[in-house]
Amino acid sequence: MPDFLLELFSEEIPARMQGRAREDLKKLVTDGLVEAGLTYASAGVFSTPRRLVLTIEGLMAESPTTREERKGPKADAPEQALAGFLRGIGITDAGPVMALAGQPSGSHIHAGGVVVEVRDDKKGQVLFAKVTKPGRPAAEIVAEVVERTIRTFSWPKSMRWGSGQLRWVRPLHSILCLLTTEAGADVVPVTVDHLTSGNTTEGHRFLAPARFAVSGFDDYAAKLKRAFVVLDSAEREAAIWHDATTGAFASGLEVVPDAGLLTEVAGLVEWPVVLMGAIGEEFLGLPPEVLQTSMKEHQKFFSVRNPKTGRIERFITVANRTTADDGATILKGNLKVLSARLSDARFFWENDLRTVANGGLEGMAAGLANVTFHNKLGSQAERIARIAALARELAPLVGADADQAELAAKVAKADLQSAMVGEFPELQGLMGSYYARAQGLPDAAAEACQQHYSPLGPSDDVPSQPVSVAVALADKLDTLTGFWAIDEKPTGSKDPYALRRAALGVIRLVLANGLRLPLARFGDDLLAFFHDRLKVFLRDQGVRHDVIDACLAMPGNDDLTLLVKRARALQDFLGTEDGANLLQGFRRANNILTQAEKADGVEYSFGADVKYAETDEERALFTALDGAEAAIAPAMKAEDFGAAMAALAGLRAPIDAFFTAVQVNSDKQVIRRNRLNLLHRIRAACAPVADLSRLGSE
Template sequence: MPQLLLELFSEEIPARMQAQAAKDLERMAREHLAAAGFLPEALKTFAGPRRLTLVAEGLPLAQPDRKEELKGPRVGAPPQAMEGFLRKAGLTQDQLVERDGVYMAFIEKKGRPTPEIVAEMVEAIVRGFPWPKSMIWGTKKLRWVRPLKRILCVLDREVVPFAIEGIPSGDVTEGHRFMGEAKPFTAKDFDEYVAGLEAHFVVLDVEERKERILEGCKTLCFARHLELVEDQGLLDEVAGLAEWPTPVLGDMDPVFLSLPPEVIRTSMRTHQKYFAVRKAGEEGLAPHFITIANIQAADGGAVIAAGNAKVLSSRLSDARFFWDEDVKVGFEPWLEKLNGVTFHAKLGTMAQRVERIVALAAEIAPLVGADVAKAKEAARLAKADLASQMVGEFPELQGIMGGYYARTFGLDHEIADAVRDHYKPQGPSDAVPTAPVSVAVALADKLDTLVGFFAIDEKPTGSKDPYALRRAALGVIRIILENGLRLSLAKFGKDDLIAFFADRLKVTLRDQGKRHDLVDAVFALGDDDLARIVARVEALDGFLKTDDGKNLLAGYKRASNILKAEEKKGALPTGEMQAPTADSDAEVGLYNALRLLDKPLKDALAKEDFTGAMTQLAELRGPVDAYLDGVFVNEPEHRDNRLKTLAAVRDAMGQVADFGLIGG
């Protein structure tokens, strides 16, 4: 079946926008095609520095004729309702059909040629494309990320004719701006298009560009006994900057290697988009870099490398100046500057925030085995580097530079490490701090953020989280769980913050394959010790995967439903269950099982042996099933005690979790 090929060719598209642009193009095209009744066999989009491309396979050359059925007002409805429906349907009342007291309209629509539909689709996409930033040019009626230059649009090897603000569609595109003959060429289908681009020095697929960059970098490194310092974020970016990416190895003045490696890498990455390299099998950086050129130079890139080396030297000279000036100043003047830096209008200055973090670190330190004095000093210095020149130039190095400056000034290594690591973890792939002083300060930093913003009611809403509170909560959770810490969160926050932690814990455990309702069931006990909560959840998860667990949960729900139904009639009887007086093996069996369960269950919970507690609960499965199947609870003479027995089942199981919150 016919193939649709669309290319929207423009001036440079920012690399950061390309991936989302490809997704938006695919989504919009699918929506428009679906609205026309088309379901392509395959549809794929591509984004690059100057073009968005779409290829759709298996489109018909025309829509089939369609018959639409519209439901109208009921017979006898007000005239206004009938008039509105007739206008919508484009019919008169005598053309309607009455069915089951409702007027129905049957509208036949003639199928349209697919080129007409595609032309309308492309114009709608171009005029409604959701660029985060765009330009208006020409007649000021067309908005695109950069000026749109060409539109290639062919269906079944034929041009789909249309024009958008003076830009006609065609079957012509162009390749690399500088390499080759740099002149337009014709493409009638996707195979011709890809081959033509390749012949004109353009790699269409971003994944192929990334592979080309990585392989080229590794080849250059291998030849010089070097290793590439891989950087996925930088790879994603440079793959969007070059149509014909060509790695070039350059040399850096070795004198700059005395700077912290993070400074060198950040300067390379932020300003120049260079990859760093190291000597094979060694730590630290080598005095070289790799830049990604957009041309394949005749001299192998020698001139490009030399030019880029000069620029890098200039940048690193600036970094050297910032470092030299910073080490002349030191922490105390920086701390004084924080008095003039507002953290938040309702939460005071950064200096006031530091005071709060110091107090929290002192409170947390004994709980995590940290030296209180070191934790307080590290907390006091943790934010100081925000006033340094280096962090002013490279904000992403906050904390990291503080750690380097602390070592340079001869401070205790535990304090320096805590300053360096107090922002961690900043993402799911970031390691958590493990040294006690670092843990205390990292927790204090995140808890101050959470407590403060919750106190002024600046909580995350929907997808909005301007203060990264979800990330802070996940950081607290990871630090606690991965270090096996035993902390009561209630000491640091109120109910709404504890509930927020519960939601974040659900996300963490769900990513590990755990059910969110099990987290609810455990949190309902009022426990706020995350390590203990997770242990309960894991034991509960394992128990409910067994037949005993599944059947006991079903029995719990039956017992709970009986109690709820009886509670609607009046207050349930209070007090402890008594030995049954009726001649019932099932009743006696459950009574004895509950009595025998009491001590071993409490002992297991006291030892936090939650798997053992589940094993004890499993002993109730048979007696509960027999009781519910063989005992008439509402027999007047025995009703009160039998309800107390069911309540005893619920209470026993409720020591482990609130089984009423568990689905299934």
């Protein structure tokens, strides 16, 4: 079985595109090979800034011969129908086939690899075609698949160059395409516009630019390494992180982790060389997040932190080559550019501090009166006024001081007018917290500035400080109620204003802080939206959908903390043997009762009397219900769902015994009515806990 090696060598591929390109290349080629009948043992895919590489081991040497039988039209069908069927099996001349009409069953003709035969069918004589497709050599199939892959490959952005029609992310320079067996390596001939495949590639652009021939993947990878190219992006990442952290540790410092930046930088270099430089003393007073953001966004530098002070004191850059001066010239050039960038950041920082010193954060926010939030919802300043009023109203419900909550809401978005956030929008909120502290505002207000956007996603931390919670809730609820008021709701997959994210943020704030927040006040339609988002949230945590529905059907379902507490207790209860069996007993009682009430046209909802009990099992059920009802009522009042369900669990055995020993539909009408009313007591005993009728059979 041959091994396959494909390299597509080009100008630099943007780092952000390499991961997707690797997976697309693997899928397109392997899917194409399998569809053509070639299976394989394993496949691997790699990338560097200048190459996409696919290697396949254990590829079949040729596709198998296949035989297929197809049923066609009647033998005496019109010529047009026959011609259509025959074209589908590769026969262009319908004449010989038409001669089969009226011939005995088994008559047939040969046409290439196709046999057309007449067979008797319940509808008369019908044509059947036996199509044989001979196997093809792997090289022939590989050539077709590779050419199609290159011509149809989809990049987020692509270009044409020269006079050719091929589109690629950057000019494509060469195609290496080999099939290797024990007998040697053969080039698979592939021609795409001006490019013809071969067995050569290039090493590092500067350190080893000469082309060289390879005979297979192992030879290819080894020669690339000698030519200063680390093929595997994961290996480059590991090398960068090892060298960076080791160098920082040797200086008593630590590298600020950034997995996304590490992946991106590994996609920018073929031969990573880690260099560490010092940040100018004049910039060390900048907030560490400003230094980190500026270096990451503008120059792809890692930040190096002093663990004792928390200050960012150095940077790490990753060069794409070794140099005679061990990177001194590279560091000097990088530091020159970095100093210019950080000079801008320092100017923004000092300018913002002067603005706050002169007019406070509310003065900084004054310009938001001229910034439109939405043409139907007014300016950002008008929105802030609404958020401040709502934060003050919510404060008592979250344990916050109303004055502090209102103050924090008024200044939380002031940094949107700051020069720093204008340069680095991702720092909004965080810069507000720095400016709030510079103004001397309470810590609670400063924290609220930073945290009121949270949680932004499912893994984001949830604020717990009361003032921050009040402002974060007010911010999200104002967004939701505002867009609901102008009928701009999410539809299908479209959610341009991130309202689903805002609703999930409210849910997480409420649940994480155990808030008792009545959401019905914001409208039934919006409450239904919260319920939909809550279903998704709880299902992701393993809570059954029917359990959620059973709890949503209960009063007080706008109190999400109570709702989730009920749902979790019910799910836990149903996971026990008592819970599962009690549910079966409830269903049986409910079904019998529902059918009887429908047939009789009356409601059996009162009057069950133990004096009409004829069996010990009936009397035992009366006693058990008395005890359960007495325990359930105070448990529900105390919202102790566990205790309530423990009381229900005590009904399991009496209910089982009752249905085993007792016939509900007795011939004696008094006894029958009494037993139906007793079944109602079972239903009523369960009713305060959840609507068990909504539970499925999970």
